[in-house]
Amino acid sequence: MEYEFLRDLAGGVTVSMSMGHEAAAHWFNEEVQGDLAVLDEVEAAVAAVKGSERQWQRVGHEYTLWLDEEEVIIRANQLSFTGDEMEEGMSYYDEESLCFCGVEDFLAVAAAYRAFLQGR
Template sequence: MEYEFLRDVTGVVKVRMSMDHEAVGHWFNEEVKENLALLDEVEAAAQALKGSERQWQRVGHEYTLWMDDEEIIIRANQLSFDDDGLEEGMSYYDEESLSFCGVEDFFAVVKAYRLFLQGK
């Protein structure tokens, strides 16, 4: 999972993710917005899930983060298309709205994000 942190013209940190993980970047950009308390909450939930079969989710304004002991799923809240009206062989492009990644990979990005913020 490749990622890049940058600042826009107003100084706000933006996260860009590699293909198949765009929703992770959108989650940081739309939900986290430099809110380290939210990252603390997600990390605490991950610790609580270790070694269990339980699941946890955090519903945000635009994206929902779902997690178990092994996997993170980030999904756009508006991702609910009815594809009955599509022609055969056609489908909606939703790569930017849904991402799956391992817990370790996700928290490597969280750690790098925190370090980037500290380097202001």
């Protein structure tokens, strides 16, 4: 998973990620927005589910993050089609709205994000 952090003129941080992981970048940009308490909450949840069959989720304004012992899933909240909402033969492009990654990879990005924010 490749990523890049950019600081804008106002001091805000924007995350961009490689194809297939765009939803994770959007999660950092929309749900974290520099609030390290959000990362603290997710890291505590990772520790809480480790060694168990439990799952944890954090529903945000735009994106929901699910995790278990091995995997993190980030999905746009708007990505919930039910039944026959789309015409037959049509498909929904969700590459930028859904992301799967390993817990260790996600924690590595979170640690790099934290370090970037703190100027390390």
